[in-house]
Amino acid sequence: MSDRQKRLLIVGGVAGGASCAARARRLSETAEIIIFERGSFVSFANCGLPYYVGDVITDEKKLLIANANLFKQRFNIDVRLENEVLSINREKSEVNVKNHQTGEVYQEYYDALVLAPGASPIRPNLPGIDLPGIFALRTIPDSRRIREWIEEHKVTKAVVVGGGFIGLEMTENLVHRGISVTLLEAQSQVMLPFDREMTTPINNSLLSHGVILRLGDSVVSFESHSEGGIVVKTKSGEVHQADLVILGIGVRPESTLAKDAGLEIGDKGGIKVNEKMQTSDPQIWAVGDVVEVQDFVTKEWLLIPLAGPANRQGRVAADVIFGRDSTFRGVQGTSVCGIFGLTVACTGVNEKTLQRLGWEYGKVYLHPGHHVGYYPNAKPIDIKLLFSPEDGRILGAQAVGEAGVEKRIDVIAMALQNGATVFDLEEAELCYAPQFGAAKDPVNMAGMIAANALRGDAPLVHWQQLNELDGVLLDVREVGEFEAGHVEGAKNIPLSVLRDRMSEIPPNQTIWVYCQVGQRAYYATRALLLNGFDARNLSGGFKTYQAVKKD
Amino acid sequence: MSDRQKRLLIVGGVAGGASCAARARRLSETAEIIIFERGSFVSFANCGLPYYVGDVITDEKKLLIANANLFKQRFNIDVRLENEVLSINREKSEVNVKNHQTGEVYQEYYDALVLAPGASPIRPNLPGIDLPGIFALRTIPDSRRIREWIEEHKVTKAVVVGGGFIGLEMTENLVHRGISVTLLEAQSQVMLPFDREMTTPINNSLLSHGVILRLGDSVVSFESHSEGGIVVKTKSGEVHQADLVILGIGVRPESTLAKDAGLEIGDKGGIKVNEKMQTSDPQIWAVGDVVEVQDFVTKEWLLIPLAGPANRQGRVAADVIFGRDSTFRGVQGTSVCGIFGLTVACTGVNEKTLQRLGWEYGKVYLHPGHHVGYYPNAKPIDIKLLFSPEDGRILGAQAVGEAGVEKRIDVIAMALQNGATVFDLEEAELCYAPQFGAAKDPVNMAGMIAANALRGDAPLVHWQQLNELDGVLLDVREVGEFEAGHVEGAKNIPLSVLRDRMSEIPPNQTIWVYCQVGQRAYYATRALLLNGFDARNLSGGFKTYQAVKKD
Incomplete structure (x- = not known):
């Protein structure tokens, strides 16, 4: 034809x-x-x-x-x-x-x-789901109805059901309009494309912006309140009152x-x-x-x-x-969400999925600044990189921070698309001027840490394995940092005196080393390895420990 | 050993x-x-x-x-x-x-x-080069001396010699301190790693921030002024007075x-x-x-x-x-500079170099927003992408704009490192939420335009070739846009009525089509080609025309 x-x-x-x-x-x-x-x-x-609901787009x-x-x-x-x-x-x-x-x-x-x-948005078959004031958001008329409802009912309290992209964006926008929000998420974490420990900063940000966050709790019914509004009852037995309910459960x-x-x-x-x-x-x-x-x-x-x-x-x-030989190459799942000035972005596969599939994988955590620390207002980015332990091929990445987050994920997304490895990230030549990055960009650092682990130069262990430790937990931060908070049972020998005090470390034992973010522990791990100790770096340092512990 | x-x-x-x-x-x-x-x-x-000189780092x-x-x-x-x-x-x-x-x-x-x-910074052997108040910038003591000079001599006027990275950064920082700056650049453009037409926005930004910009003029001598300060005489015969001279000529x-x-x-x-x-x-x-x-x-x-x-x-x-088999893979020249809120960044090779080497190349210009237009404060990015006409391999990219500039260059730098093509950029899956990008990211758009040209779907011509045109120059913008300013000799048929008025276009002639940034001209080019016309899209549209014309 x-x-x-x-x-x-x-x-x-x-x-x-x-x-x-x-x-x-x-x-x-x-x-x-x-x-x-x-x-x-x-x-x-x-x-x-x-x-548009939040009046950011007016x-x-x-x-x-x-x-x-x-x-x-x-x-x-x-x-x-x-x-x-x-x-x-x-x-x-x-x-x-x-x-x-x-x-x-x-x-x-x-x-x-x-x-x-x-x-279409999922509307769970719950008692009261059709009460006025319960909205999903898919179309312009939906958003118009929510805007009108907010204005007509002078909404001051809302419940958002679901902590995914729409749930978080709606939470931010309702708070932006001066509405108090309770966010209910049935799973034990918000933002399911991310691994749970990476969502700790999101939870902190929600809490610091006055959001009432309930994880692992789900709605069992909606009821009309006698004085107007909706009563949201949850599995845990909690009761939340609201003038508005937003369903962000998924599609x-x-x-x-x-x-x-x-x-x-x-x-x-x-x-x-x-x-x-x-x-x-x-x-x-x-x-x-x-x-x-x-x-x-x-x-x-x-x-x-x-x-x-x-x-x-x-x-x-x-x-x-029309007769052309185009093909669709699949979806990497690259995505981003802004929430109260925090940016969360990811590409590729997460650790949960790799575990479900039983794939072998390596991972690193790091917390570099979005630009050099000597230029004002550097903001840390929490990064997690997942890769093949065989050849270093990139499998996925997640990042959270206040600035420069989506840039790093976009660079890694491009690398992943091209079948690149952590060795390629290590070598990447990216923009650097003080206000934009660093001579070692966070992307380089992620690649370096992973590459060092793969080469056996700086083997990594992870906080999730801490209960497997049969040896010494060594904190190489300065004494003041150690005293301000450390992992129970850790021995403190600062990197700055490590070489002088190496005799205090028992030989023939496994040494797991940590510092604040992983860099000093890397130096210490190298020194220990070269001195004949069996040392491992706890990836991401005390900062990752705190996220994992809260997890 | x-x-x-x-x-x-x-x-x-x-x-x-x-x-x-x-x-x-x-x-x-x-x-x-x-x-x-x-x-x-x-x-x-x-x-x-x-x-540090500019007191941004205090x-x-x-x-x-x-x-x-x-x-x-x-x-x-x-x-x-x-x-x-x-x-x-x-x-x-x-x-x-x-x-x-x-x-x-x-x-x-x-x-x-x-x-x-x-x-080390180049100090040209010019009369008066050793006068007090003439500084290069390489070390902390250099910057300290400049800071002290500014304070002690209550500097109000400075001449910056050289419009490269250091020259522009020093210009910004001196202006930031309230000092009037004259910028002298011997070449006909600032920022030599860029092609000249891409530097037009930098010139505009310098001028709009009160900088006196002199291109194609160079210093012939420095003299002491009788009332203090330095007199800078140039080849063109101009005389600039200054309390401070910064040499940013290169190293x-x-x-x-x-x-x-x-x-x-x-x-x-x-x-x-x-x-x-x-x-x-x-x-x-x-x-x-x-x-x-x-x-x-x-x-x-x-x-x-x-x-x-x-x-x-x-x-x-x-x-x-220490016995390892590491190699250095060469330099892409990825770099970035901030100047009065404008970011200029590039990676890979520029067109000047390709011309000097006699390489075949394709190029595209585009001006996408740094995020979707429907979200407030979208800023355009001027992008130029250079690629191999044989296989679409990326050769280089340059970008200028107020936001999201270095992100796109970093993504393209990663692609270039991996030997990727414009077809890979077309397919890239990058972060999109309204405040961060677009479903078709600027990187995708650059790839698409280049790929469409390589496939023959939407052949491109360039404003630099305009004098070669033997045919019709067609402006497909709306009448009001055309009337507000257009290229001399252009015929105006808006895209919105093009199909109805196609009979007005002479057959058997070359049709060069343009609009504001290239998108509508692309649609028009496709329609004309499919209707049997020999049409070409003028890459980057009227916006690129204006930059090239000023060039």
């Missing part, structure tokens, strides 16, 4: 769908392209919604990246808002569409169909349309696609939050709802539909 | 020398390690000196990363300050050292000698010691070393600003004084001396 007759129908007009449509037009001037969008808006900035129009008119003028694409695709007739290659403006139901033929309906792929059409659905409930974004029906493609994607590192098929990959998937689908 | 007897002498104790010494100790507890430092400080933050002690005592305690390294190595006796494997504190001259034997004397490797010892010196005047940082004498190594390094992209041997590579070279030299 030539492009001239080609008719491309797209279900859903936000990230993946809109990208697919625009790309398709760039590949064919003659194809007929129609987007069916159930909602009232096409191509809106869904990642901006929490900031003008709703800013959220409209494009509108139907612009799609028509710029791309000759027919966007049909409030038109819902009810079902797919695969035998006739038709969709049944309901126009919610007129009530009319009609059919449209397709040569190629792209499903991009996204994912579920909108795969019903595909399922009803008999398309293959994956184990996680998303539409199953191949690397061409093609479903089990070769005439139907699917992109965005509705599909299962392959994890770039582990090769598992997962649900990873992210805007960047959704856009890329849309372009790949359009390419393939 | 076993480590036990090894005696490592190091000449120079700042970046490369200090790194080498510390690394050596981590490889051998028994080696004797001595650093001879002519100056009064070891391991100080030379990159911070302009900010405490001189902050600049001291380590001192001799710390080197002794922490690393058992003997640092001899104010001890100058006068000559090398290679036959006897000895250095002759003068202790400037005592006047004594003595010899020390070495098993391995590392030269890390750095580079020259301190290779005299090596030359006198008969070591091989490269064409650029730096010590010649191999990838093991070994000089022509296998018992002598050299690291840091004194050596010529191989450009990672072009493989040319150049002088590229940078702190990060100096540190890496120091570690490589120590590794090799």
Whole structure:
């Protein structure tokens, strides 16, 4: 079939769908392209919604990246808002569409169909879940309703259910509006893409901003309060009162349309696609939050709802539909979240996943400044790097701090994409001037520590293994630091006098060495090793110990 | 020779020398390690000196990363300050050292000698160059003298000679102290690692901060003013009065010691070393600003004084001396400079160099926001990406803007290191939340534009070729934008009505299309190509035109 007759129908007009449509037009001037969008808006900035609720973005129009008119003028694409695709007739290659403006139901033929309906917020089936004042956040009308509710009900107290990206962003934005927030997270940590010990700074930041944080507790019911508002009861027996409840529990792929059409659905409930974004029906493609994607590192098929990959998937689908040999390379899970001036970002796989899969891995913790310490206002970044113990290949990284965090994760994400190793990070030549970085950038340092461990120069142990220690725990910080707080049972010999006092260290024992962040312990470990001791550096030092202990 | 007897002498104790010494100790507890430092400080933050002059760094002690005592305690390294190595006796494997504190001259034997004397600021042999008030900036005492001069002479006017990193940083810092600055640059642009058109925003920023900028003009003499201060006369005949002159003309490797010892010196005047940082004498190594390094992209041997590579070279030299198989991979030239809130950063090779070498290359210009436009305070970044037209391999990148600049260069630097292509940049999965980036990050966009050009989907032309145009220059911006300013001779058909008015475009002619930054022109180029026209996108749009025109 030539492009001239080609008719491309797209279900859903936000990230993946809109990208697919625009790309398709760039590949064919003659194809007929129609987007069916159930909602009232096409191509809106869904990642901006929490900031619109928070009044950081004050003008709703800013959220409209494009509108139907612009799609028509710029791309000759027919966007049909409030038109819902009810079902797919695969035998006739038709969709049944309901126009919610007129009530009319009609059919449209397709040569190629792209499903991009996204994912919808999970609304757990709990008593009282439909009470007024309980909102999820997915669309512009959702955010508008929350804004109106806040203003009309003069909201002063809110409960946010779920400590993921949306939950944290909503918490920040509600606090920004002067609302007291209780954050309930059923798991034992916020931000599940991170390992738990890396979330300690997030918890601290939430608490220091007055948020009431409840981990490992979940809602059992919502009830109306006699004097107005909602009573949120939890599993632990706590009762939280609120004028507003935000559900940020996660999303579920909108795969019903595909399922009803008999398309293959994956184990996680998303539409199953191949690397061409093609479903089990070769005439139907699917992109965005509705599909299962392959994890770039582990090769598992997962649900990873992210805007960047959704856009890329849309372009790949359009390419393939118009005869090009594009493929989607999977998702690294690179993501970032801002919370009260703290930035948390990650890429690749986390330790929990590696443990679940039973993979061998190495890890390092470090806490370098975001730029040199001699320039004012250096802020520490907590970094965790995961790598293959065989060849040093990067598996994943997590970072938390006040500045320069996403830069380091982006650099590591690029390295991971290229199959780079910790030895490459060690060698990376990155920007350095006093206000921007360091001659040894945090990325270099992460690579160096890992490389030193892999080469056997500075073997690492981890605080999580502390109970396995059968030997000496050596704190090489200065006496004043040691006295201000140390790990129970540790012996203190400062690095500055270590060589003079080496005779105090028992031979033929394992020595686990720590300092504040790991650097002095590295020097000490080297000195001990070269003097015949069996020494190990406790990665990340006392600072990581404190995070792990709280964990 | 076993480590036990090894005696490592190091000449120079700042970046490369200090790194080498510390690394050596981590490889051998028994080696004797001595650093001879002519100056009064070891391991100080030379990159911070302009900010100490500017009082951004207020405490001189902050600049001291380590001192001799710390080197002794922490690393058992003997640092001899104010001890100058006068000559090398290679036959006897000895250095002759003068202790400037005592006047004594003595010899020390070495098993391995590392030269890390750095580079010294160029003081051109001009009339009046030795007048009081004319300073270069290399050491802590230099910066202290400048600070004292500013205070004692109540400096209100300064001339900075040279518009490189030090010249710009000094300009900013003097202005920060309320001093009026005239910046003289002999070349036709500031910041020579950049291509000239990319420096337009720097010029604009200098001018908007009250700096008097003179490009293509150089000093011919300095004279004393009868009422105090210095009169700076230039080639163009201008006369500038100043209370203070800062020389930021560049540095020259301190290779005299090596030359006198008969070591091989490269064409650029730096010590010649191999990838093991070994000089022509296998018992002598050299690291840091004194050596010529191989450009990672072009493989040319150049002088590229940078702190990060100096540190890496120091570690490589120590590794090799202690029997390890480390190599130095060359220098990408990744660098960054802050100037009045503007960040300028680059990595890899620039277009001037590619032209000089006669290499084939492709390039793109773009001006994306540092984060999504719908979130407040998005700042544009001007980006130029250079790549191989054969396989898309990244050759270099330059970026200028107010925020997020060094992040994009760091990501591209990592990609370049890994031999990645523009197709990899297109696919990069980077951090996106509204305040941090975009679903299509600037790095992705640079990759996409280049990849689209390489695939033939959206061929590019450049404003520098405008005089070659034999056809139609088409401006696809809206009428109001066109009327507010456009390129002479351009025809205006907005993208929004292009399909309706395509008949107005003459067939069988070349059509060069532009818009404001290149995106709408891309859409228009695709539409024209698919409709049979021979269309090209003018990379970077009207914004790049304005920079090139001013160039």
